[in-house]
Amino acid sequence: MGVDVVLKQVSQPGTSSKRRQLTQVDVAPDGNDVFAGICARSKLPMLSRVDPYGDLILTTAEMPQFIAEVNEELGIASTGPERELLAGLRRLAERCAAETSTELHLEGD
Template identity: 30%
Template sequence: MGLLLMLRPPQPRPKSLRRATRAQRREHRRADAEEWGTAQQRGWLLDVEVEKLLLLVDNAGGSRLPILGQIDPWSDTVLSRRELSQLEADIDRLEAVAGDDTQRELVTAMRKLLMNWRAEPDLMLHCYGD
């Protein structure tokens, strides 16, 4: 299971593809794939293993963390710039309890994503759970 963290511009309310033609559905998937590929090239995409993140969050204080302690890794969440400083504080707490190289790599990757977010003020952090 994974939690996908992606920096994206604010998204309009998703339209239902329930009555779309096959061509419209195919075009929608193609556009998503292109956007996700571009995000990955820019460093705006991070795929996190839920178990590793949950273990680290639990060791850092669990639900007492203002942002990471409240994210449900099995549903979608969108974070705005207002929450960036709190999220950085959560990452600091994760870094303090990271016990092995895998956990430290995860913290480093999350810090890099936040640095990219700080450089792009118009983006929001979308968290897509499994």
């Protein structure tokens, strides 16, 4: 029931959404359900929207809020695996914020 966080490059030549292509650039896997657990207990608006069984796609415009929420959770993280995963998520989010042709996909099982 983990939630993998995947940075994807978006390519869309022309205006047709049918030509939209996604390429995986980087990933922070949630093999031990660490991120899913953080999201389940979080009271923060964006993280509490994460569905461990569905997908949530975040754009560059949403990265400031996502980064702020990840930083807040990082400040209260109690275990090494939580801190390590959140630091990796922040790195992916910062990269997404800097590269406007990317999206962050939060992919549940």
